[in-house]
Amino acid sequence: SAVISQKPSRDICQRGTSLTIQCQVDSQVTMMFWYRQQPGQSLTLIATANQGSEATYESGFVIDKFPISRPNLTFSTLTVSNMSPEDSSIYLCSVELPPNRGVWYEQYFGPGTRLTVT
Amino acid sequence: ELKVEQNPLFLSMQEGKNYTIYCNYSTTSDRLYWYRQDPGKSLESLFVLLSNGAVKQEGRLMASLDTKARLSTLHITAAVHDLSATYFCAVGSEYGNKLVFGAGTILRVKS
Numbered sequence: 001s002a003v004i005s006q007k008p009s010r011d012i013c014q015r016g017t018s019l020t021i022q023c024q025v026d027s028q029v030t031m032m033f034w035y036r037q038q039p040g041q042s043l044t045l046i047a048t049a050n051q052g053s054e055a056t057y058e059s060g061f062v063i064d065k066f067p068i069s070r071p072n073l074t075f076s077t078l079t080v081s082n083m084s085p086e087d088s089s090i091y092l093c094s095v096e097l098p099p100n101r102g103v104w105y106e107q108y109f110g111p112g113t114r115l116t117v118t
Numbered sequence: 119e120l121k122v123e124q125n126p127l128f129l130s131m132q133e134g135k136n137y138t139i140y141c142n143y144s145t146t147s148d149r150l151y152w153y154r155q156d157p158g159k160s161l162e163s164l165f166v167l168l169s170n171g172a173v174k175q176e177g178r179l180m181a182s183l184d185t186k187a188r189l190s191t192l193h194i195t196a197a198v199h200d201l202s203a204t205y206f207c208a209v210g211s212e213y214g215n216k217l218v219f220g221a222g223t224i225l226r227v228k229s
Contacts, residue, residue: 001163031215042206042219043161058216092160096215105149105168105210107217109161 002026002095004110012116013083020079021113023093028073030096034066037090037112046091049076083117090114120145122209124220131197131227139192139223141207149210150190151217152181154203161206164192197227 003026013019023032034046047055047068055068069077080087090112097106121144131137141150149168153161165174167183167190174181178201180193190207204224208217 033216042221043208043217044219045216048216094217105215106163106166107151107215108163109153111160 001106002029002097002108004093004095004108006091006093006110006113008113009111010114010116012118015084015117017083018079018081019083019115020077021091021093021115023076023078023110025074025095027097030073032070032076033094033096033107034068034076034078035092035094035109037092039088043092046078080115083115085117088115088117120147120209120211120218122207122218122220124207124223126223127221128224129226131194131225133198133227133229134196136196137194139194139205139207139225141190141192141209141220143188143190143209143218145188147185147188147209147211150183151208151210152179152190152192153206153208155206155222156203164205194225197225199227199229201225202227 005024007022032049035043036046037043045058046061047057049055049068049070051070051073065081067079092112093110094107123142125140152164154164155161165181170185172183178195183190204222206222207220
């Protein structure tokens with residue numbers, strides 16, 4: 001399996017501000033993903049972050065609102081910009097391990113960042 | 119566009135009973151996942167199913183996959199209170215490793 005950490009674990013932010021969430025993995029992975037889980041809802045993919053290339057965003061998510069960095073194979077950040085109360089959610093990063101680290105196609109999730117925007 | 123439907127959305131069970139959660143998906147996929155989420159926690163990987171007819175079991179949970187019917191089931195045998203959680207199925211998009219999640223099934227096991 002993979003050990004994934006996220007910082008911060010939770011935050012309360014004022015509307016109009018931005019928050020950067022960090023995701024750290026204990027081994028090198030090619031693909032990292034960022035998901036959003038709105039209160040009481042399922043998970044929705046925001047973007048896929050591959051090292052050395054621009055993140056790929058899903059429909060309904062744009063780079064200006066959710067800029068992502070992927071400076072190396074163990075780290076990524078997601079910024080939630082110009083926040084509004086509708087951005088209050090849990091944000092989770094996930095990784096897919098290469099086949100020599102476990103089950104082929106296994107995807108693991110970080111502990112999540114619980115964001116409340118007031 | 120890949121869509122994933124899960125049912126039931128809420129399941130209240132008595133301890134010791136059996137039940138099944140269903141996961142239907144709309145387009146071809148080569149992978150299906152089951153996750154468990156406890157309140158305030160992240161997702162715990164339960165099963166990864168990669169081929170038609172795949173069956174995996176862990177304790178009181180058994181998952182199966184029928185790719186022709188585009189259907190996966192998560193069967194709970196002799197439920198215990200500790201199984202109370204939200205269970206999600208997720209299907210891998212054919213355009214890479216992206217997962218599309220079902221709405222989740224909230225399972226409550228009553229003593």
